[in-house]
Amino acid sequence: MITRGLQVKAVIAIKLQNGVYEVIGDGGAVDEPDREVLSPDSPTSRHFLFYFRDETIEVVARDWSFTRKMPGVG
Template sequence: MKMLNKPAFMKLNIDWNADPNVPSPDVIPDSSSIRLRFYLNPWIHVARRDQKGTVTFANCSRWRLGPTNDEGWYRGQCRYSGVAPGGGEFYELTGDDDHRDDPPDWVCSNAPSLGQRHFLFYFRDETFECFSADWHYQADQA
Protein backbone atom coordinates (compact mmCIF):
# COMPACT_ATOMS: atom_id res chain seq x y z
CA MET A 1 0.00 0.00 0.00
CA LYS A 2 1.93 3.02 -1.26
CA MET A 3 0.86 6.50 -0.21
CA LEU A 4 1.26 9.33 -2.72
CA ASN A 5 0.89 12.02 -0.07
CA LYS A 6 2.18 11.30 3.41
CA PRO A 7 0.85 12.94 6.54
CA ALA A 8 3.16 14.18 9.28
CA PHE A 9 2.83 12.54 12.70
CA MET A 10 3.20 14.52 15.92
CA LYS A 11 3.43 12.37 19.06
CA LEU A 12 1.11 13.73 21.76
CA ASN A 13 1.55 11.32 24.69
CA ILE A 14 4.86 12.48 26.10
CA ASP A 15 4.63 11.45 29.78
CA TRP A 16 1.78 8.94 29.67
CA ASN A 17 0.65 5.99 27.56
CA ALA A 18 -1.79 3.12 27.43
CA ASP A 19 -1.00 -0.22 29.00
CA PRO A 20 0.96 -2.11 26.33
CA ASN A 21 -0.64 -5.47 27.18
CA VAL A 22 -4.32 -4.96 27.99
CA PRO A 23 -5.31 -1.31 27.49
CA SER A 24 -9.01 -2.21 27.00
CA PRO A 25 -10.00 1.01 25.20
CA ASP A 26 -13.62 2.09 25.51
CA VAL A 27 -15.27 4.85 23.44
CA ILE A 28 -17.96 6.85 25.24
CA PRO A 29 -19.99 9.30 23.11
CA ASP A 30 -21.02 12.35 25.13
CA SER A 31 -23.06 14.97 23.25
CA SER A 32 -20.63 16.51 20.75
CA SER A 33 -17.57 15.00 22.46
CA ILE A 34 -16.05 11.54 22.52
CA ARG A 35 -14.25 10.14 25.56
CA LEU A 36 -11.64 7.42 25.05
CA ARG A 37 -10.89 5.51 28.28
CA PHE A 38 -8.11 2.96 28.70
CA TYR A 39 -5.78 1.43 31.26
CA LEU A 40 -2.53 3.33 31.73
CA ASN A 41 1.00 1.96 31.50
CA PRO A 42 2.36 1.82 35.09
CA TRP A 43 5.77 0.41 34.10
CA ILE A 44 7.38 3.40 32.39
CA HIS A 45 5.13 6.30 33.44
CA VAL A 46 3.70 7.54 36.73
CA ALA A 47 0.49 5.52 37.04
CA ARG A 48 -0.97 3.00 39.46
CA ARG A 49 -1.76 -0.53 38.37
CA ASP A 50 -5.32 -0.64 37.03
CA GLN A 51 -5.48 3.17 36.77
CA LYS A 52 -7.36 4.49 33.77
CA GLY A 53 -6.86 7.60 31.73
CA THR A 54 -9.30 9.47 29.52
CA VAL A 55 -8.72 11.46 26.37
CA THR A 56 -11.67 13.71 25.58
CA PHE A 57 -12.11 14.87 22.00
CA ALA A 58 -14.17 18.08 21.74
CA ASN A 59 -16.52 18.67 18.82
CA CYS A 60 -15.85 15.24 17.33
CA SER A 61 -17.32 14.73 13.86
CA ARG A 62 -16.36 11.09 13.36
CA TRP A 63 -14.44 8.32 15.07
CA ARG A 64 -13.56 4.65 14.75
CA LEU A 65 -12.11 1.85 16.86
CA GLY A 66 -10.73 -0.43 14.17
CA PRO A 67 -9.27 -3.91 13.98
CA THR A 68 -5.59 -3.21 13.14
CA ASN A 69 -3.54 -4.63 16.01
CA ASP A 70 0.18 -4.66 16.79
CA GLU A 71 0.77 -7.73 14.60
CA GLY A 72 -0.94 -5.99 11.68
CA TRP A 73 1.18 -2.90 12.33
CA TYR A 74 4.47 -4.85 12.17
CA ARG A 75 3.34 -6.89 9.14
CA GLY A 76 2.56 -3.70 7.20
CA GLN A 77 -1.22 -4.25 7.19
CA CYS A 78 -1.99 -0.83 8.67
CA ARG A 79 -2.38 2.00 6.17
CA TYR A 80 0.22 3.99 8.14
CA SER A 81 2.73 1.14 8.66
CA GLY A 82 6.09 2.36 7.47
CA VAL A 83 4.87 5.98 7.51
CA ALA A 84 4.07 6.58 11.20
CA PRO A 85 7.04 6.76 13.59
CA GLY A 86 5.81 3.72 15.56
CA GLY A 87 2.87 1.81 16.95
CA GLY A 88 1.54 2.04 20.49
CA GLU A 89 1.46 5.85 20.57
CA PHE A 90 -1.01 8.75 20.30
CA TYR A 91 -0.53 11.08 17.32
CA GLU A 92 -1.98 14.05 15.54
CA LEU A 93 -1.76 13.71 11.77
CA THR A 94 -1.24 16.82 9.68
CA GLY A 95 -0.65 17.46 6.01
CA ASP A 96 -1.90 15.59 2.98
CA ASP A 97 -3.21 12.07 3.41
CA ASP A 98 -4.54 10.10 0.43
CA HIS A 99 -5.90 7.33 2.70
CA ARG A 100 -7.54 9.14 5.62
CA ASP A 101 -11.05 8.19 4.45
CA ASP A 102 -10.22 4.57 3.51
CA PRO A 103 -11.56 2.72 6.57
CA PRO A 104 -15.21 1.70 6.06
CA ASP A 105 -16.08 1.70 9.78
CA TRP A 106 -16.23 5.43 10.63
CA VAL A 107 -18.97 6.40 13.10
CA CYS A 108 -20.29 9.89 12.37
CA SER A 109 -21.23 11.75 15.51
CA ASN A 110 -21.57 15.40 14.38
CA ALA A 111 -21.36 17.46 11.23
CA PRO A 112 -17.76 18.24 10.28
CA SER A 113 -16.64 21.79 10.96
CA LEU A 114 -13.64 23.93 10.12
CA GLY A 115 -10.59 23.30 12.22
CA GLN A 116 -11.10 19.54 12.62
CA ARG A 117 -7.88 17.74 13.46
CA HIS A 118 -7.02 14.07 12.79
CA PHE A 119 -6.00 12.01 15.84
CA LEU A 120 -4.76 8.41 15.90
CA PHE A 121 -4.02 6.13 18.88
CA TYR A 122 -2.45 2.70 18.30
CA PHE A 123 -3.36 0.18 20.98
CA ARG A 124 -2.21 -3.41 21.16
CA ASP A 125 -5.35 -4.98 19.70
CA GLU A 126 -7.01 -2.08 17.88
CA THR A 127 -6.61 1.41 16.54
CA PHE A 128 -8.62 4.49 17.52
CA GLU A 129 -9.02 7.43 15.15
CA CYS A 130 -11.10 10.57 15.22
CA PHE A 131 -11.59 14.00 13.74
CA SER A 132 -12.23 16.67 16.35
CA ALA A 133 -11.51 20.29 17.21
CA ASP A 134 -9.25 19.53 20.18
CA TRP A 135 -8.27 16.95 22.81
CA HIS A 136 -7.57 16.82 26.53
CA TYR A 137 -5.95 14.04 28.60
CA GLN A 138 -6.68 13.31 32.25
CA ALA A 139 -5.63 10.42 34.49
CA ASP A 140 -8.40 9.11 36.77
CA GLN A 141 -7.95 9.99 40.42
CA ALA A 142 -7.79 7.40 43.18
Protein backbone atom coordinates in the same frame (compact mmCIF):
# COMPACT_ATOMS: atom_id res chain seq x y z
CA MET B 1 1.75 8.80 2.11
CA ILE B 2 -1.85 8.09 1.18
CA THR B 3 -2.52 7.20 -2.41
CA ARG B 4 -5.87 7.27 -4.17
CA GLY B 5 -5.61 6.37 -7.80
CA LEU B 6 -2.87 8.58 -9.25
CA GLN B 7 -3.27 11.30 -6.61
CA VAL B 8 -0.62 11.32 -3.86
CA LYS B 9 -1.02 13.34 -0.67
CA ALA B 10 1.80 14.07 1.78
CA VAL B 11 0.94 13.33 5.39
CA ILE B 12 3.04 13.68 8.56
CA ALA B 13 2.16 12.13 11.92
CA ILE B 14 3.52 14.01 14.94
CA LYS B 15 3.80 12.11 18.22
CA LEU B 16 2.02 14.02 21.01
CA GLN B 17 2.25 11.41 23.79
CA ASN B 18 2.83 7.68 24.04
CA GLY B 19 0.37 6.15 21.61
CA VAL B 20 -1.14 9.49 20.51
CA TYR B 21 -0.34 11.11 17.17
CA GLU B 22 -1.68 14.09 15.23
CA VAL B 23 -1.86 13.77 11.46
CA ILE B 24 -0.69 16.93 9.68
CA GLY B 25 -1.54 17.37 6.01
CA ASP B 26 -4.47 16.22 3.95
CA GLY B 27 -4.96 12.74 5.32
CA GLY B 28 -8.60 12.92 4.23
CA ALA B 29 -11.02 10.27 5.42
CA VAL B 30 -11.02 7.11 3.36
CA ASP B 31 -14.44 5.58 2.76
CA GLU B 32 -14.33 2.38 4.77
CA PRO B 33 -17.34 0.37 5.90
CA ASP B 34 -16.23 0.16 9.56
CA ARG B 35 -16.09 3.95 10.13
CA GLU B 36 -18.73 5.73 12.17
CA VAL B 37 -19.15 9.44 11.43
CA LEU B 38 -20.84 11.27 14.32
CA SER B 39 -20.75 14.78 12.82
CA PRO B 40 -19.19 16.57 9.85
CA ASP B 41 -15.67 18.00 10.13
CA SER B 42 -15.29 21.72 10.83
CA PRO B 43 -12.62 24.03 9.36
CA THR B 44 -10.77 23.89 12.72
CA SER B 45 -10.85 20.08 13.00
CA ARG B 46 -7.64 18.20 13.73
CA HIS B 47 -6.89 14.54 12.96
CA PHE B 48 -5.72 12.33 15.87
CA LEU B 49 -4.68 8.67 16.07
CA PHE B 50 -4.78 6.80 19.39
CA TYR B 51 -2.89 3.49 19.49
CA PHE B 52 -3.69 1.04 22.28
CA ARG B 53 -2.51 -2.53 22.82
CA ASP B 54 -5.36 -4.16 20.90
CA GLU B 55 -7.18 -1.28 19.22
CA THR B 56 -6.63 1.91 17.25
CA ILE B 57 -9.00 4.87 17.37
CA GLU B 58 -8.98 7.60 14.72
CA VAL B 59 -10.64 10.87 15.71
CA VAL B 60 -11.25 14.15 13.90
CA ALA B 61 -11.96 16.85 16.51
CA ARG B 62 -11.11 20.43 17.47
CA ASP B 63 -8.95 19.22 20.38
CA TRP B 64 -8.62 16.44 22.95
CA SER B 65 -7.56 16.06 26.55
CA PHE B 66 -6.86 13.19 28.91
CA THR B 67 -7.51 13.33 32.64
CA ARG B 68 -6.44 10.49 34.86
CA LYS B 69 -8.42 9.92 38.07
CA MET B 70 -6.70 8.06 40.86
CA PRO B 71 -8.90 5.53 42.69
CA GLY B 72 -10.14 6.87 46.02
CA VAL B 73 -9.10 10.49 45.29
CA GLY B 74 -11.62 13.29 44.73
